Amino acid sequence: MNTVTETFGSLVFDDRVMKANLSAKVYQSLKKTIDEGTELDLSVANAVASAMKDWAVANGATHFTHWFQPLTGITAEKHDSFITPAPDGRVIMEFSGKELIKGEPDASSFPSGGIRATFEARGYTAWDPTSYAFIKGKTLCIPTAFCSYGGEALDKKTPLLRSMEALNKQALRILRLFGNNDVKYVRTSVGPEQEYFLIDKEMFDKRKDLVFTGRTLFGAKAPKGQEMEDHYFGVIKPRVAAFMAELNEELWKLGILAKTEHNEVAPAQHELAPIYTTTNIATDHNQLTMEIMQKVALKHGLVCVLHEKPFAGVNGSGKHNNWSMATDTGVNLLSPGETPYENAQFLIFLCAVIKAVDNYQDLLRISVATAGNDHRLGANEAPPAVVSIFLGDELAAILEAIESDKPYAGTKKTTLKLGVDVLPKFARDTTDRNRTSPFAFTGNKFEFRMLGSSNSISCANIMLNSAVAESLKIYADRLEGVDNFEQSLHEMIKKTIKDHKRILFNGNGYDETWIEEAEKRGLMNYRTTPDCMPHLLDKKNVEMLTSHKVFTETELKSRCEIMLDNYCKTVVIEANTMVDMARKQILPAVEAYVKEVSKTAVAKKQFAPDASCEYEKKTVTKLSLLMEQILDKTETLEDEIMKLKFISDVKQESYAIRDSILPKMGELRAVADEAETLTADKYWPFPTYGELLFGVK
Ligand code: ADP
Ligand code: MG
Numbered sequence: 233m234n235t236v237t238e239t240f241g242s243l244v245f246d247d248r249v250m251k252a253n254l255s256a257k258v259y260q261s262l263k264k265t266i267d268e269g270t271e272l273d274l275s276v277a278n279a280v281a282s283a284m285k286d287w288a289v290a291n292g293a294t295h296f297t298h299w300f301q302p303l304t305g306i307t308a309e310k311h312d313s314f315i316t317p318a319p320d321g322r323v324i325m326e327f328s329g330k331e332l333i334k335g336e337p338d339a340s341s342f343p344s345g346g347i348r349a350t351f352e353a354r355g356y357t358a359w360d361p362t363s364y365a366f367i368k369g370k371t372l373c374i375p376t377a378f379c380s381y382g383g384e385a386l387d388k389k390t391p392l393l394r395s396m397e398a399l400n401k402q403a404l405r406i407l408r409l410f411g412n413n414d415v416k417y418v419r420t421s422v423g424p425e426q427e428y429f430l431i432d433k434e435m436f437d438k439r440k441d442l443v444f445t446g447r448t449l450f451g452a453k454a455p456k457g458q459e460m461e462d463h464y465f466g467v468i469k470p471r472v473a474a475f476m477a478e479l480n481e482e483l484w485k486l487g488i489l490a491k492t493e494h495n496e497v498a499p500a501q502h503e504l505a506p507i508y509t510t511t512n513i514a515t516d517h518n519q520l521t522m523e524i525m526q527k528v529a530l531k532h533g534l535v536c537v538l539h540e541k542p543f544a545g546v547n548g549s550g551k552h553n554n555w556s557m558a559t560d561t562g563v564n565l566l567s568p569g570e571t572p573y574e575n576a577q578f579l580i581f582l583c584a585v586i587k588a589v590d591n592y593q594d595l596l597r598i599s600v601a602t603a604g605n606d607h608r609l610g611a612n613e614a615p616p617a618v619v620s621i622f623l624g625d626e627l628a629a630i631l632e633a634i635e636s637d638k639p640y641a642g643t644k645k646t647t648l649k650l651g652v653d654v655l656p657k658f659a660r661d662t663t664d665r666n667r668t669s670p671f672a673f674t675g676n677k678f679e680f681r682m683l684g685s686s687n688s689i690s691c692a693n694i695m696l697n698s699a700v701a702e703s704l705k706i707y708a709d710r711l712e713g714v715d716n717f718e719q720s721l722h723e724m725i726k727k728t729i730k731d732h733k734r735i736l737f738n739g740n741g742y743d744e745t746w747i748e749e750a751e752k753r754g755l756m757n758y759r760t761t762p763d764c765m766p767h768l769l770d771k772k773n774v775e776m777l778t779s780h781k782v783f784t785e786t787e788l789k790s791r792c793e794i795m796l797d798n799y800c801k802t803v804v805i806e807a808n809t810m811v812d813m814a815r816k817q818i819l820p821a822v823e824a825y826v827k828e829v830s831k832t833a834v835a836k837k838q839f840a841p842d843a844s845c846e847y848e849k850k851t852v853t854k855l856s857l858l859m860e861q862i863l864d865k866t867e868t869l870e871d872e873i874m875k876l877k878f879i880s881d882v883k884q885e886s887y888a889i890r891d892s893i894l895p896k897m898g899e900l901r902a903v904a905d906e907a908e909t910l911t912a913d914k915y916w917p918f919p920t921y922g923e924l925l926f927g928v929k
Pocket of ligand 1: 423507
């Protein structure tokens with residue numbers, strides 16, 4: 233097996249393998265479950281399990297695991313062996329339908345936000361047959377959802393599948409109104425572009441901040457950063473190229489359609505983009521991609537850093553969630569069609585997204601909120617914390633024409649009426665010019681750009697799917713049974729544009745004036761996780777998400793709690809790491825250097841009594857002062873960390889972290905970074921920004 237076409241998907245129990253290894257009857261029945269969500273009976277499950285096991289064993293597997301995505305944001309697996317004792321003392325390899333469908337990991341230490349008391353710690357995992365099983369190492373991994381015994385979701389996949397179902401249901405109602413009766417289902421698709429940094433492993437290991445927190449907590453700017461923009465799409469260095477080649481190979485074996493790899497704007501920053509696929513598969517694949525990236529990097533003496541802001545002063549890493557809706561008959565609902573009717577259909581789906589994004593700006597912001605991503609959003613960087621939509625001039629002008637019943641220059645007819653005129657096809661280059669928008673229409677899909685590089689994409693897609701399902705539901709409720717469909721449709725689209733045009737913004741999203749303008753428009757601007765997260769429980773949000781059965785209220789409360797708790801823990805670990813580094817590394821290093829310089833001055837005076845010793849004096853004076861400041865700021869930070877122990881409410885704790893811990897960390901960093909610039913390289917106790925960012929050849 234050498235060629236890509238042969239190795240691609242070789243470790244996946246995909247359709248090809250199913251067809252070859254299952255009886256026609258079992259295959260048909262499984263296929264129906266996959267496509268239409270019909271229940272699987274146990275005899276079919278047994279047959280599938282047995283074929284899966286044989287295939288896995290033939291490919292070197294000895295164990296199986298129910299692979300799931302707990303709320304920690306990473307994936308979890310507990311390996312069970314296939315072996316079962318046989319009566320004659322030997323073992324046989326076995327795997328039953330029951331074991332395939334349901335697993336019971338001891339899950340007491342996964343976060344549940346209070347849903348599951350520890351005495352009933354057992355949750356269960358349920359097979360997601362829509363995402364193919366695959367082999368990792370010697371283990372057959374079965375993608376599963378993870379729930380409590382009460383049926384409450386304890387993972388990220390369950391609500392994602394529910395949100396896809398909600399959108400499917402409402403989208404079908406709209407399609408039926410347009411007379412599309414042959415469509416069986418509507419699915420959302422996602423292509424997530426993943427950014428990351430590659431750092432030399434030896435250097436990485438010398439930095440406690442990177443090791444413990446994934447980002448640098450200290451570090452003066454290197455003389456060169458990204459100002460020359462010579463890294464973006466630049467020539468890929470040999471070590472990085474070797475990493476990328478192996479990464480692609482590993483991903484291809486898992487059936488992950490890794491397509492493009494290139495250098496990003498910041499030095500040492502790169503990007504990987506897969507070809508888009510159904511949302512829950514794309515989500516599984518993105519989790520796997522992040523995991524495999526880290527594994528493969530180690531093989532090359534590198535560390536793949538997925539933190540949103542590993543380095544101050546250079547771009548952070550995000551993830552672009554390219555999102556669209558398509559029918560099983562192959563129609564992309566966000567693509568303008570060939571006929572006026574298709575165009576009206578396109579416009580209503582477009583409007584559904586506009587309405588959704590405006591009404592649920594807060595949910596979208598919440599869906600990407602983590603301590604790490606706060607350093608990008610709301611800071612002076614790629615997308616602001618304000619959610620807005622970029623449509624491009626052409627589409628914006630069309631909507632304007634519809635809203636005001638004015639002629640649109642782009643069409644032959646004088647007035648643009650729905651169901652009459654043919655819309656122009658939007659060429660990519662007219663829609664994709666704006667790279668600063670958090671939510672951009674790019675021809676036939678939307679690109680949600682606020683996700684952090686380490687985020688699971690499920691959260692963003694849960695909110696997006698649900699919010700769009702809600703718009704579609706409102707439309708369907710209004711349109712079903714009206715006498716004049718075209719007229720009602722036209723009015724509804726007009727109304728959506730009128731009501732929600734404040735969310736449309738084609739300008740530069742990084743610009744300070746936009747933030748002011750956005751405030752005037754009444755758009756939300758939640759700069760930090762503590763600012764936005766509590767709004768998850770706002771009445772309108774709870775009502776919407778529970779009405780579509782995406783979350784129960786209990787699940788929402790638990791998630792809010794977990795996210796805030798995660799925020800607090802993350803920052804406290806960072807603060808503790810800073811204290812440790814300041815006391816045990818930075819202060820002793822500066823002290824040693826000061827000692828060396830002082831000694832030199834004394835020696836100089838001995839041999840050259842007239843020497844001014846200006847350099848030594850200045851250096852020792854400045855550094856001594858800075859050392860006092862470093863000590864002072866370290867002690868203050870320690871005090872602030874201590875105070876947190878007296879706060880029991882997680883929301884209050886998150887506010888304390890936002891308002892006191894993070895600013896104090898910033899102050900400590902500032903004085904330590906200044907000391908770095910005055911200390912000789914060989915005394916500095918860990919690799920500098922220059923070494924980290926330009927160290928990989
Ligand atoms: P870029 O944004 O870097 O210019 P592309 O727009 O070509 O690159 O693709 C970005 C990502 O969008 C890819 O992962 C691609 O597969 C995905 N994509 C393309 N079409 C769709 C679609 N209809 N739905 C969802 N994702 C899509
Ligand atoms: Mg992109």
